[in-house]
Each structure stands twice: as structure tokens, then as C-alpha cells.
Amino acid sequence: MKEDFLHYAWKFQKFTTTQLKTSEGQTVKVLSVGQHNHDAGPDFFNAKVSIGEQMWAGNVEIHLKSSDWYAHHHEKDPAYDSVILHVVWEHDAAVFAKDNSAIPTVEVKNILNTATLDSYRKLFSKKQRWIACEQEFPNVEAFTIHNWLENLYFERLQQKSQLILKELKASNNHWEAVLFNLLAKNFGLKVNGAAFYSMAQSLDFSVVKKCAEKPQELEALFLGQAGLLNETNEDGYFQDLQDKYGYLSTKFKLSNADVVAPKYFRLRPPNFPTIRLSQLAMLYAGQKHLLSKIISTHNKEAFYEIFSVTASEYWNTHYNFGVVSTKRKRKLTTAFIDLLLINTVIPLKFCYANAVKKDISEELIQLASSIDKEDNSIIKKFNQLKPIAETALHSQGLLQLKKEYCDKVRCLQCAVGNAVLGKKRE
Template identity: 40%
Template structure:
């Protein structure tokens, strides 16, 4: 069976090998006080190890290879970065490593010191048959405390990665949190299907322009629909005709260039999710709330966050329309609870976390996590498959963490970097 260097790193890091009467290949006794810190960048594999070899206690770096001959093959002999290596840890010793000063590099061989059961469990994880995730056969034996702690950790990892996009956009917007929030909120109003045209719309229509017309709802709606590219034709109905008249004037006044209308997608969508309806809802939110991000930062209670979206009233024209000039049966076009939850999840929680990270204020990070705990679990095939493995999933806090686990650990078989995989591998 194949032995990998990743497994060798794992075995050394957690000292999962027989250390009784440990000696170098030349017979000197070895005692490990500290295995060192795992280095994921260039240079030796572990930094700042502390090891007794013979009668001397050494402090320095440790390099690992499947075979000792790899030292020469990788060019370490002439690389100054490896001058402070105090120990060479190998799976098999197949060739002596001599340093430039003529001294042989102290080396320990682990081939006969690793329990076969550990390797078999690793092989089953990485190379075994699976339907969903590598550890699905053993997933149920992982205790709730281990699972809960791991999900908390990788949720923060997920939010940290996603917050980088927020902070990059913030830099482009010269530190303007309101404008950055407005752009991300617009993209999330489009959900996955129309996120791009919504984002382009927001970037083409800065809030400073909308603020100049905050007391005129018709002009706000005209700017939103006009910049989206939906007012480039003649209309029969009075409402879109008024929007077009307003927009033609405002477009010249502010030197605006609309988004390409063909970017918007209607196909295979429920009419309630048509981009025209989402644009009407977005316009209603802009009319209701200026400086929305400031409100998000100030609001402490989650029900108050929901009310920012639950109480918006869109133009009555849309009660009987899904498109301009096409009448339909009357129905409410308010944002539904599920849509509000998605916006709270993808925009509110993310920005609270990003704001907390940027300003080094744990209070906002905690509010972000609390908000995710209050939101219902998401529903998709990944979450359903985890449920089928017996995992109890209650909130968006857990579903977001599980998506991170599946997409960035399980799919890449990073079992050695996963607390679930570690628990399974360490079973006795």
C-alpha cells in the first residue's frame, strides 16, 4: 500500500509512532521534547523543534522525506535554508546524507515504528470506496464535542476567506463601508442566477446619485430599472412610461451607462424570482433606507435586522405584473422569509464579521456568529447527505461550516488536516 509524505508529516506532528528506544540510524539515542511547528511554506518542514540526540539537546528545524536520498534529489545540500536542520526524519533510509562540513545528518527511520492499523485507517480514508465523503463509513463514531468544535473553527475559516473579498472591495471603494455594503447587497438580491448583473448595476449607479433623489420614489425606481437596461423601449402602461421619461432625463444628467439587458436571466425561474421583481424589491429597500450599513451596525436585535427587509413596500404596479406591459393575477411581491434569510446569511453576517475583523472588534464577530445561529438550516443536497450520515443540523451556523468542510476538505481528501479525520485515525 502507498505511503505518502503527508501521512509522514502527520505521524511526526502528532508523534504517532513508537518512540521506545528511539535511535538514529547510526545508533545515537533520540528524545523528542518538541516536534516543532509545521511549516506550510518553503524551507524545512518543521521549525523550532527541540530534540536530544546523544548527550546534546538541539534546537532547530526538522526535514521529512519518504526516503533519505530525496535530500540530495531536492537540492537541500546547497540550500542555505536547510543549514539549521537538526534531524532528518524518513520513512526509509536508503542513502546517507552528508553535510558540506562532512558530518552525517542525524536521521531516524520510521518504517518499522508506525502501527499497521494507523496506516490501514489512513488508506481506507484516502483510497477507499466512498459515495459522499472519505470518512462516511466511520463518521458516526465521531463525538459531538469534536464535531462541534471543528465546525466552529471551519465556519470562522470560511468567513475569513469570504471577508477577503469584502476588504478588497472596501479598498477599491476607498474605505467606504456603505458603498461596499450596497454593492454586495445588490449582488445578493440577484441570488446566484442574477448576481453579476445586479453587481454591475450597483457599481454603475453609486449611492451618491441615489441619495440626491431619496425623496422621489419614482426617480429611484427609474434609476434602478433604467440602469438595469429595462427602459430602452416604448411602453403601453403608464407606470413604465413614466419611469422611462424620468430615466431619459436622469441618464443625461448623471452621464449614466446602463447594464446590458441581455445579462439578466428569466429562463427556468419562478416568476416570483424574475429579475424585474427583485429590482422592484431592491428599489423599495433603497427608498426606505439610506445608509443601510450604518443601521446594520447599530441594530443589536436580530428581529430588528429582519424588519429592515420584511416591511418594504414595492410599487403597487407589481402586484399585478411580473414584467412591464404584461398583466398577471394579483399577488404579493414582498420579500419572502426564505429570501430574507438568504440576504441575512450572505450579506449581513458576512459584513458584521468583516467589520469586526477590520476593526479588531470581537463584538461584531460574535454578532455575526449569533446571527448565523439564529437562521434556519439551509437545504441542499450536501446538507441532506450529512443529515443522512446521522448528523443533527439545526442552523445556518452548522450548514455554512459543513459546506466549507465538504468543498474544501472532503473533496480534496484533506483528512489529515481535519479534526474528524484525525479522530478516526487516532482510534485505538
């Protein structure tokens, strides 16, 4: 038994009787359970109850045992002076207020709803499962899950905002520089995200803007800072970029000593760092006001136009320097652009809107709902349990659900867990 389950039982009054009684035998009628407090202090604020013939308004504290009041030193904390009712699983000790009057206590271990208690024990059994409600998840109404996923989606955006806010603070609110850092990180995907991010951070964004007038210089800048022009190579294009980077490095006093080296291992050729950095360079060479375009653009198709970029011509026949391959334009795919929208564009738009105190929730819901779901092991597993994920909004919500609720067994704070606990058994 965990204390947060008693919070749930009190909040939703999951008792077999409406006639609660104190340890002294007085009848307790609950007019308002109060506001659930997740911070320090009593567990429920501003509850209203009648005890016997007396009406009370104040706070409710919940413990597994009455004696926990003293174990937690609440008798020394003024925040607990306004507690009007003590709700416990087991009443093992009388608890007194500062005026030495006994604080009314309700013991609930014999009056908890049986079905709810059975569901709780099943949910929190020690049996190894991918998620605690694995057996019950398929039976939860899709409406409940989809509503919860929308909430989780914005919760995930709030978390992603923390990195953006940190970037803004470090750059003195330079939104364009922050966008560049985030795009670089996500152009690198999981394998080279950290490497590309370190490359971006090694550059002052003013240097990027100055080089953007000459696409080949910008490509040389990115590849050189990433350490991809350090070796000796007889390829003419390599040597040309190497010379340009040497000039830029001297001109702008650049250093890449702290840049993480990009990897090629286990990457498909279209994701080679040479290709992705060239595409990033062509994006910034072709889009002079990228931040303002992103902020003012609202639909997926328009974003596809913005990110419709191709690596420089040399890469049409190469994936790496000096190695000729089948001729094909190395263009950003819609699937790749979708990832940029999910991981960079939408979080940045969300954070920017918050900064200017503008609500664009509906716009972001529509945009995320227009993008296909992500394809990874977590989403596949959820869809095996119940085919629930169709859009990026769903898949992002499910990733948040798994990481922040399922893995941490926070079922009592989860709408799905609450639905499982509230389900009536035949």
C-alpha cells in the same frame, strides 16, 4: 503514501514505540515535536530532542525518502542549516550538513501505528466516494464536528472578506458603496447575482443616494440600468419608469453597456428580476442610514425589521410589465432575509469589525446560530450521513468543509479526518 501523512504522524507521534532510533542506532527521545510550518522552510520549527546523550534544539525536516533532501536542493538552502533531525519513510541515502557531519535520520515505515496506517490507507483509497471519510463520518463525535464547523465558519468569513477588501480598495474605502454592491449581488441570488452586481457597479453610489428621496426614480434607475426598460411596452407604469430613466440617464450621464442582462429562465415569479430590483429600490428608499444600522444591529429579529420591505405597489398585481397576476404584496420573506444575513450582512460586519480592530466573534456566532440552516444538496447529503446541520453556522461550515477540505482531500488538515485517523480500532 504522502508526505503530509508523515507530518501528521510526527506531530501526533503515531509510532508503535517511544524509543525511536536513528539509522546509526542512537536512541531518539522527543521532548517537543516543534511548531508545524506550512510555509517554505523546514517542516517543524523549534523541536527539542535528545539523540543519544546529547540534547538538541532546532528544526525537523520530513521526507518520503532521505534522498529527497538532495532532490529538493536543501543542501543549497541556508534555511535548512539548523535541521537537527531528518524523519523519513524510507532511508535510502545518507544526508550531510555543511560541516560534512551526517544529519541524524529516523526511518518510520516499520514503526508507524498499524491502526493509524490502516485508517490512512482506507481514507485515501482510490474508491469513488462523495467524501473520503463517508463511512466514518457518522461515527465521529458531534462535539468534534461542531467545534470544527465553528472554526470553518470563520475561515469562510475570512475568504468572503477578500471580495469586500477588494471592493473597498476599488471604492477608496466607501463602505456604503460596498454594501450596496454586495446587497445587489445577493438580491439576484445565483441566477442573477452577476447581472445585479454589474448593475450596481455601473452606478456611482452618490447617484443612488440622490435618487433615494423618490422611490419610483430609484426603481426606474435600477430597472433601467439592468436593461429591463429597453423594450417597447404599452403598459402605463412601464412607460412612466422608462421616461424617468431616460431623464436620469441624461442627467447623470449613465451607461449600461457593460451590464449583464438579467434572466427569467427557470426562476419562480417571486425571484423575477423586476420584483427583486423593485424590492432593492424600496429598501434604499426606506433606509437612509442602512450601513450604520447594520453595523449597530445585533440580533436576527432586528434585522428582519430593517429588511421588512415590499416591492412598489404596481408589483402587487404584476410579476412582469403588462401581465396581471393575483394580488399579493411582494414582500421579502424571512428565508430570503436569512440569505442576505448569511451572505452579505455577517461578512460585512466581520470585515468592518476587523478594520476597526474590534472582536465581535461571539456576536456573529450567536447571530449565525439563530438562523436556520441552508437547504441545498451538500447540506442534505451531510445530514444524511449524520444529522449535524441545524443552523446557518453549521451549514456554512459544512460548505467550507466540502469545498476546501473534502474536495481537495485535505483530510490531514481536517479535524474530522484527524478523528478518523486517531480512532482506535477494535
